[in-house]
Each structure stands twice: as structure tokens, then as C-alpha cells.
Amino acid sequence: MSTVSMAGHLRPFKDYQARHFLWEVSEDGRVATIRLNRPERKNPLTFESYAELRDLFRDLAYASDIRAVVLTGAGGNFSSGGDVFEIIEPLTQMAMPDLLAFTRMTGDLVKAMKKCPQPIITAIDGICAGAGAILAMASDMRLATPEAKTAFLFTRVGLAGADMGACGILPRIIGQGRAAELLFTGRSMSAEEGHAWGFYNALHTAETVEAEAGKLAHSLADGPWFAHTMTKTMLNQEWAMGIDEMIESEAQAQAVCMATKDFRRAFEAFAEKRKPVFEGN
Numbered sequence: 159m160s161t162v163s164m165a166g167h168l169r170p171f172k173d174y175q176a177r178h179f180l181w182e183v184s185e186d187g188r189v190a191t192i193r194l195n196r197p198e199r200k201n202p203l204t205f206e207s208y209a210e211l212r213d214l215f216r217d218l219a220y221a222s223d224i225r226a227v228v229l230t231g232a233g234g235n236f237s238s239g240g241d242v243f244e245i246i247e248p249l250t251q252m253a254m255p256d257l258l259a260f261t262r263m264t265g266d267l268v269k270a271m272k273k274c275p276q277p278i279i280t281a282i283d284g285i286c287a288g289a290g291a292i293l294a295m296a297s298d299m300r301l302a303t304p305e306a307k308t309a310f311l312f313t314r315v316g317l318a319g320a321d322m323g324a325c326g327i328l329p330r331i332i333g334q335g336r337a338a339e340l341l342f343t344g345r346s347m348s349a350e351e352g353h354a355w356g357f358y359n360a361l362h363t364a365e366t367v368e369a370e371a372g373k374l375a376h377s378l379a380d381g382p383w384f385a386h387t388m389t390k391t392m393l394n395q396e397w398a399m400g401i402d403e404m405i406e407s408e409a410q411a412q413a414v415c416m417a418t419k420d421f422r423r424a425f426e427a428f429a430e431k432r433k434p435v436f437e438g439n
Contacts, residue, residue: 168222174214178207180232181214187223188379189372190276197233200285202241205248208264208289215270225379225386225438227274228371229297230281231290234364236306239288246315261321264289268322271296272394275387277378281371282306283364287346292322295331295357298390301371302358304349311344319344330397332357382424384438385415 171190172183180193192211194201203211218224231237240246249257271278271293280297286308294300294308302308310328312321319325319341329337332355340347352358362370378386388411396404415421420436427434 168220170223171218171221172223176210176214178204178210183224184372184376186379188225189228189375190224190226191228191230191368191372194229194231194237194290197231197235199241200235200238201231201233201290202238202244203289204241204244205260208267212263212267212270215267215274218274218276221276224276225383226375227276227278228281228368228375229278229293230368230371231283235284236280236282236286237288237290237293238285239290239311264292264322268292268296268327275390277375277386277390279371279375279378281368282308282358283367287311289322292324295324295327296322298393299359299374300352300357301360301362301367301374302349302352303364303367304361305364306349306352306358307346308352308357309344309346310340313342314344331355380436382415382420382436382438384418384420384436388412388415 170187172187174181176192180191180195182191182193183189184191192214194203194207196202218227249260252260277299278297279299279301280294282294282300282302284303284305284307286294286302286306288309288311291308291310310319310321310324312319312324324341325337328341331337332340332352336355339345347355347357349358349361353361360370392408392411396407399407419439420434423436424434
């Protein structure tokens, strides 16, 4: 169910009714938590949860309240990827047009996460495999536990490592050689490797990782969140640009931010030796 009744109209998302995962919003209404919630199966994705996640991340562009998103899993694991019997088995019986429709739909989820204006912070414990690893990769920042095991295991089931943008995005995070190793072999990346390689921003205990993700999300939500949306846009948009185009795009983006009242609020707070209160305009 979409929370947006008319395209282009802002409205609060605190009462969004999720069907295929859990949706929780903080008391101040600024941080939402998406929790994959099939712990008995290590939180696999289904056709329906893929589609709902895609639609939700698309619709968050119209949220008047949510400023940051935490993505996590229930029961000590993040996600085992596509459900073997609810996705993998049906795929083996589909014709090419249906297969292409599916792979485009899953790719649209990554596009929606990248275009979603809110920063997405993923908290990862235990298994993070296949499409689960892609969700982590597509997030803006990732926190994990020492027990986290991340595997882009598509080759283990006879598929290419080129799934949902992995061959383009993963090398930009951890480097071409490391990405090639993970995508060719399908082996698990340990939490220590992931942290050293820059895939994980930090490691925390299983008891604290979600709270730390929430703390980071709140710090962003309380900050100049309009400017944060611009930073996210530039981080994604500049991949395909030359240096001249990058600098010009950032000049335009920064000029837009300088025209906001938040910019003046920050200056006035600095001059008065107090903490700024950002309002996103």
C-alpha cells in the first residue's frame, strides 16, 4: 500500500502499514527502521517483499517526516537472500520475458535505494548473503557485528556475479580486485575483512549494533538533512561524470544549499556560540 495518494504531495509516513516486513518510526518521527522479519528462515526475500521495498523506497521521496532509515534483520541474521522455494524454484520454470521482468524489478529496488533522499544505514548481524548482501551494498553506510558473514554467492547457484549492480557498485566500495574475488568465488567476506576494506563503517557487538545504527541515523536526522539529501545525490550522480562535470555539479548543489535558511541558521548559531537547529528549508 502506497502512503502517497497523489504523486508529488508530501505527507507523513509514520503510519505506513508494511505487509512483508516491519516498519517502525522513532518517537520524534524522524528515523524509520525497516526490519526484515522472517527469522526462522534467516529473513529471506520474496517476490512480494522485493516489490514492497522497491515501492517504499521510491515513495520515501515524498515523506514529510522521515529523515533517515535504518535497515536491519530479525533474529540474529540480516538476510539469506532470495527465498530458495519462493523465488529460486519458480525462476527455474520461467521463460525469458518473465526472468527479465524479475531481474529488472530487483534492479529497480537498488535504484530506488540510491535515489531515496534519506540516508540508509544498514545494521548487519549473522548471515548477509545474495540479495541480502546487495541490500547492504546499496545502503549509504553499513555497521556490522564481528559475527557478520557477507557473501555475494550468485556463482554458487550457477549465476553471474553481475546481479543488481554488484559489478559496478561493489568495486567502488572495496576496490576492483577484492570485488572480483568475492563475485567470482562467492566466498564469505568476514566482518574483519569488510571493515578493513571499507565495506563496513564500523563493527559493534550484536547487542549494540542496531542502537549504534539508530544513533547515527538520529545524528543525521538532527543535522542539515536537506543538505544531506544533496550529498547523497552527488555521491551517486558523480560516478558517471568527468572532473569538470563533477565540480560544476557540486558548485550548483552547494549554491542551492547556501540559499536555504538552514545555512543562515548555522551561521547565526555559530556567531552566538550555540548549537544550530536545522529545519530542512
